[in-house]
Amino acid sequence: MAASFRCPGGQYDTNDHGGTSMIKQELLDILACPKCKHPVRLTGDGNGLICDHCRLLYPIRDDIPIMLIDEARQLDDWEPGME
């Protein structure tokens, strides 16, 4: 299996300004963190989904959310006041 894991450069934008997302709200509503079953939310740049509970970032590739714990990244640079 040639699954290439692309690591987007730079920092993740966690601001919620919306508008640029390719993921529809209806899809977001049914998506949940596979680890804790909490709802996830889009990152500010729309390139990932964040579980605030686990502080995991799930990638979005080709507009498809990858809701796999193995693919998620731990958010260690959490900004205060975002919750």
Ligand SMILES: [Zn+2]
């Ligand atoms: Zn979670």
